[in-house]
Amino acid sequence: MRGIAHVARRELSLIAGHPALIWLTLILPLLLLAVLAAVFLRGIPTDLPFAVVDLDRTETSRSLSRMLEATPELTTHPALSLPAASDDIRAGRARGAVLIAQGFERDLLDRRRPEIVLFYDNQHMTAGAIAARGARGAINSFIAGAQMGMLRAQGTDATAVAALVQPIPMQIHALFNPAFSYIDFLLSAVVPAVVQIMAAAAVTYALALDFARPATGGAPPMLALSRQAGGVLPAMLGKLIPYTLIFLAVIGLADLVLFGVLEVPLRGSVALLLIGAVLFVVAAALIGGLAYLLMRDFGLAISGVAIMLAPAFGYMGIGFPREAMPALARWWSDLLPGTWYLQLRIDQTLRATPRDLSLPPLLALLAITAGLAVLVLVRLALMQRRALDGGAP
Amino acid sequence: MIRAFRAEMAGIFRDRQVLMIVVLALAIYGLIYPAPYRPELLRVVPVVAVDLDGGESAREVLRRIDASESVTLAARLTDMAAADRAVQSRDAYGIVLIPQGFERDLLSGRPSPIAVYGDASYFLVYQKVLSGMAIPVRQMGATIAAGRLMAGQQLDAETATALASPAQLVEVPLFNPSGGYATYVLPAAFVLILHQTMAMGLALVAVRRRPSPAPVARQLAGRGLAWLVIYAALLPLFLVALPRAYGLPWLGDLRLVAALGLPFVLATGLMAQLIAALLKRTEVIQPVLLAMGLPLFFLSGFSWPIEAIPPALQAIAAAIPATPMIDAYTQLASMGATGPELATAIRHLWILAALFGLGAALAARSARPSQG
Numbered sequence: 175m176r177g178i179a180h181v182a183r184r185e186l187s188l189i190a191g192h193p194a195l196i197w198l199t200l201i202l203p204l205l206l207l208a209v210l211a212a213v214f215l216r217g218i219p220t221d222l223p224f225a226v227v228d229l230d231r232t233e234t235s236r237s238l239s240r241m242l243e244a245t246p247e248l249t250t251h252p253a254l255s256l257p258a259a260s261d262d263i264r265a266g267r268a269r270g271a272v273l274i275a276q277g278f279e280r281d282l283l284d285r286r287r288p289e290i291v292l293f294y295d296n297q298h299m300t301a302g303a304i305a306a307r308g309a310r311g312a313i314n315s316f317i318a319g320a321q322m323g324m325l326r327a328q329g330t331d332a333t334a335v336a337a338l339v340q341p342i343p344m345q346i347h348a349l350f351n352p353a354f355s356y357i358d359f360l361l362s363a364v365v366p367a368v369v370q371i372m373a374a375a376a377v378t379y380a381l382a383l384d385f386a387r388p389a390t391g392g393a394p395p396m397l398a399l400s401r402q403a404g405g406v407l408p409a410m411l412g413k414l415i416p417y418t419l420i421f422l423a424v425i426g427l428a429d430l431v432l433f434g435v436l437e438v439p440l441r442g443s444v445a446l447l448l449i450g451a452v453l454f455v456v457a458a459a460l461i462g463g464l465a466y467l468l469m470r471d472f473g474l475a476i477s478g479v480a481i482m483l484a485p486a487f488g489y490m491g492i493g494f495p496r497e498a499m500p501a502l503a504r505w506w507s508d509l510l511p512g513t514w515y516l517q518l519r520i521d522q523t524l525r526a527t528p529r530d531l532s533l534p535p536l537l538a539l540l541a542i543t544a545g546l547a548v549l550v551l552v553r554l555a556l557m558q559r560r561a562l563d564g565g566a567p
Numbered sequence: 568m569i570r571a572f573r574a575e576m577a578g579i580f581r582d583r584q585v586l587m588i589v590v591l592a593l594a595i596y597g598l599i600y601p602a603p604y605r606p607e608l609l610r611v612v613p614v615v616a617v618d619l620d621g622g623e624s625a626r627e628v629l630r631r632i633d634a635s636e637s638v639t640l641a642a643r644l645t646d647m648a649a650a651d652r653a654v655q656s657r658d659a660y661g662i663v664l665i666p667q668g669f670e671r672d673l674l675s676g677r678p679s680p681i682a683v684y685g686d687a688s689y690f691l692v693y694q695k696v697l698s699g700m701a702i703p704v705r706q707m708g709a710t711i712a713a714g715r716l717m718a719g720q721q722l723d724a725e726t727a728t729a730l731a732s733p734a735q736l737v738e739v740p741l742f743n744p745s746g747g748y749a750t751y752v753l754p755a756a757f758v759l760i761l762h763q764t765m766a767m768g769l770a771l772v773a774v775r776r777r778p779s780p781a782p783v784a785r786q787l788a789g790r791g792l793a794w795l796v797i798y799a800a801l802l803p804l805f806l807v808a809l810p811r812a813y814g815l816p817w818l819g820d821l822r823l824v825a826a827l828g829l830p831f832v833l834a835t836g837l838m839a840q841l842i843a844a845l846l847k848r849t850e851v852i853q854p855v856l857l858a859m860g861l862p863l864f865f866l867s868g869f870s871w872p873i874e875a876i877p878p879a880l881q882a883i884a885a886a887i888p889a890t891p892m893i894d895a896y897t898q899l900a901s902m903g904a905t906g907p908e909l910a911t912a913i914r915h916l917w918i919l920a921a922l923f924g925l926g927a928a929l930a931a932r933s934a935r936p937s938q939g
Contacts (some may be wrong), residue, residue: 194851202855206862212880213865219875263741264902266894269872285729286624289737296740297901299751301872303694310736317734326728328720336678338715338731341708342628343680344701349654351687359688367861375854382850473584473771476853481592484763484860485599488756493870494603494748495689497657503602525688527655 177403181412184399185380189416192383197418198376210364211436214357220246222305225253225262225271232279238290238316242272247308258497269305270294272313282320290317312455315401350525356493358438362519363492365428370458370512371483373421377462378479380413382472406554414459421455433523442522446532450518453539457511461547467553483510490516514538571781571789578772579797587708589768593801596760598810603748612695613641614661615650622670628681630915631703632663638699650684660686661696676715691748742816742902750815754897755869759860761805762889765832766839767856769794774852783931787924794836802828810900818903827895827909832915834888837923844930867893890937891915 180555186376187194195426226242228235239297243250251268253259259271273291281288295302325335348354384396433440462479469475488494489507496507507513514535521527521535579585614632618625633640641659644650653659662684672679681704685696712731716722722730743750779786807824811817846852865871866884873881884890895912898904 187662194848197851198854202858206858209862209880210865211872213862213876214874216877219872222872222874260741261908264672264898264904265908266898282734285726285733287729287733287735289735291737291739293739293741295742296744296746297742297751297897298869298872299743299746299748300690300870301874302740303690304872306738306740310738313736317732317736321730321733324733328730330720334676338712340678341673341711341715342704343678344704345680345682346697347682347684348687349684350694351693354687356690360865364861368858372854372858375857379850379854441591447671472588472850473853476850476857477584477587477592480588480853480857481595482600484857485596487861487864488603488752493690495660495692496603499603500605506599507603520688525655528652531652531656563626 175177175408177405177408178412181399181409182375182415185413185416187384188380189420191230195376195380198372198379199417200424201425203372204427206372206485207424210368211361211431214360215387215436217308217357218355219304221249222247222269222301222308223262223267224248224250224305224309225259225268226250226272227253227256227259227273229255229276230274231279234279234282234320236272238272238313241312241316242309245312248312259293262566263293266298268295269298269301270309272309280366285324293488341419358524359492359520361432361436361438362523363487363516364489365432366512366516366519367487367490368463369421369425369455370510370515371479372424372456373417374412374462374465374479374483375476376421376436377414377417377459378466378472378475380417381463381466382475384413384473385466385470397461406558407551410463410550410554414456414463417459418452418455419461420459425451425455438523441526442454443529443532446518446522446529446536450515450522450536450539453536453543454511454515457539457543457546460522460550461511462541464546464550464553467550467557483512486510486512489513492516492520507537508538511539511542514542568785568789570790571779571786572793573789574776574779575772575790575793576796578776578792582772582775584696585768588764588771589797590801593760593764594804596764597757597805598755600760601749601753601813604747604752609790610637611639612637612661612692612699613639613659614663614696614699615642615644615653615659616640616663616665617644617647617650618665619667620669624670624673625665628665628704628707629663631707632700635699635703637695641883654684654686657686660689660692661700663700673711680823691746708748749813750901752870753815754810754814754900755864755867755893757805757809758893758896759864759867759889761802762831762835762887762892763856763860763863765794765835766842767853769836769839770843770846770852770856771849773840774847774849779933783928786931787840787927790840791833791836794832798828798832802832804898806900816901819900820905823899823904823906823909824896826906826913827892827899827916830913830920831892834916834920834923837920837927838888840927841923841930844927844934863887863889866890869893869897885915886919888916888919891919 189199226239228239242248253262253271259268262268263271266273271293275288278288281514290313292306292313294306321339325338384399400406400409403412432438465475465478469478489503489510490513496504499507518532518535521532579589582930616629618629629640630639638661647664650662654662664682683700685693687693713727716727716730717724721826740746842852846855866880867890868876891912893908899909
């Protein structure tokens with residue numbers, strides 16, 4: 175125990191005297207989280223540029239244009255023709271367009287059911303879908319208004335009109351996200367994404383400092399350190415514990431801002447979140463440790479960490495559910511600690527998931543952490559035996 | 568200049584780590600990044616039904632919803648508690664609740680509402696749940712309204728249909744008609760991977776390079792030539808062949824790929840020289856660039872609309888070659904943009920190349936040992 179404490183204290187003074195380590199462990203993660211939070215802070219985009227091609231130019235078509243203009247999601251501008259609107263969309267000057275064909279008013283009055291065509295940019299899917307949602311709402315209310323007018327002109331009484339316009343009204347409830355804002359989800363997701371890769375990278379770097387042969391020659395400090403600590407295992411624990419605590423503090427600080435200042439809802443168990451965070455940070459640190467111990471070279475180890483963890487965000491199932499991924503991708507995402515910690519975070523904050531349903535992600539985190547710890551121990555034992563046999567350390 | 572060219576080539580090809588980043592990581596990322604999105608889209612999203620009415624019309628509503636192309640009825644449950652749990656455990660992403668008395672109200676000509684619950688944790692899934700339920704229900708409503716008009720007001724079928732739904736909304740999603748997530752996200756990811764591996768690899772070469780007494784401009788020109796030679800092979804592989812191998816839409820003109828690629832490669836390479844001069848150490852460069860990946864992805868205004876990003880951050884993003892390149896490349900590859908439409912982005916990339924070149928030259932001059 176004293177050995178562990180000794181190495182941990184030494185590690186902390188190493189960090190304090192090593193600007194690069196302070197940057198990697200504290201400043202950079204917090205800075206990146208702040209930048210990411212700032213990206214999302216303005217909230218759901220409103221006033222997206224939108225083109226209206228009105229070839230009818232009647233009172234009716236103008237009233238539809240006005241309804242589109244009044245939609246908070248959109249800021250409309252007229253386009254002279256469909257090709258002009260399509261150029262606008264391609265150049266990013268519009269996220270969508272509505273085409274009102276010539277003869278629209280006449281066809282409507284003649285009961286020929288004219289079309290209103292809504293185009294939207296589905297390549298930039300988020301912006302396109304928001305613009306389309308706004309336009310769709312405006313067009314549907316316009317159609318309902320026109321329908322009411324026609325039914326009343328037909329002599330239908332007011333109560334019957336309502337039942338004819340919408341015989342089966344739909345009451346729509348957006349579960350877990352009533353404000354329909356993805357900001358809370360993204361804010362919640364960037365924390366594990368950033369911490370996972372930064373914790374692994376920092377530990378890789380920290381091990382490289384002690385395992386690498388110093389430039390002045392002589393034995394790597396890790397050998398002396400193991401002797402002082404009374405073995406490789408306490409030396410390792412002493413090195414890992416400070417990083418675990420630092421990154422837990424990073425998560426804690428980020429979450430204080432998230433739940434305290436930005437008012438992301440916290441509808442779940444803080445205890446479960448805390449257990450998950452500890453397991454997650456230990457697992458991420460162990461990934462960095464294992465990478466270094468396997469490669470024994472900082473460059474190769476950090477590249478290994480990069481290959482494994484840089485794409486991890488796409489595998490975490492934010493925006494795209496894991497349940498829809500192909501088996502191989504899902505299997506890979508199962509192995510990443512960030513996947514489970516993110517699920518736990520979302521479930522225990524935004525989705526208010528019953529606690530028993532949060533047991534599987536916790537157990538998965540536990541299994542990953544235990545598996546990584548076993549691998550690190552086996553690797554350390556092999557290295558120690560080789561060192562005792564007189565081979566290279 | 569020839570010497571600088573040779574030295575840069577050797578710096579890239581003789582360094583195992585740099586080669587691993589510039590070539591191997593590129594290849595592996597090309598496989599790993601797209602893997603989660605291979606099925607392209609959630610074709611049918613599972614939803615559950617709670618039918619408290621049980622009448623013929625309720626069954627008809629559920630039949631129509633089940634038949635819609637974006638959702639499928641995974642289960643019929645007896646109460647909302649069970650349905651809630653199915654959504655909580657992600658076995659289903661929506662609930663349709665048909666209340667008691669649905670049939671009675673419908674037959675008596677009153678509005679007879681149903682309730683729809685969609686899991687709004689996932690943007691795409693929620694859209695599918697809503698359209699999968701709203702479209703069949705609206706169609707059924709129009710049929711019912713037309714039937715009532717024909718029976719009640721003795722209208723002919725055509726007039727009744729026109730009164731039940733007087734105009735039609737036709738939706739045309741452009742450039743990515745099936746709404747595939749891969750089509751949406753991969754063009755940006757490919758550019759960003761290329762940008763990140765290139766910046767990392769070339770910055771490592773720069774840090775490990777021994778200082779040379781040759782004029783800075785000639786050195787930079789020689790290196791630039793080396794990057795162009797290497798990326799003349801890698802960039803088309805990554806930005807033209809790979810998207811096609813994944814079956815992404817391709818409307819691009821190869822000459823425009825070159826017109827964008829040339830300043831992009833130079834700007835990114837010169838930025839790498841500047842990063843190397845600022846960070847100085849191998850062990851710092853890699854983790855820092857690694858950590859930048861995710862923020863750059865969101866800052867590029869691709870997945871999170873640029874309209875919603877604060878102007879100060881937009882300005883920072885504009886200083887990074889990946890930002891204009893992602894925009895322009897997507898417009899080119901997926902949306903078929905033409906030369907004049909890309910002119911701004913091409914100019915933007917050349918300006919970045921010039922600025923980073925200037926910065927790299929100044930940094931190299933100040934770092935050079937003073938020899939009097």
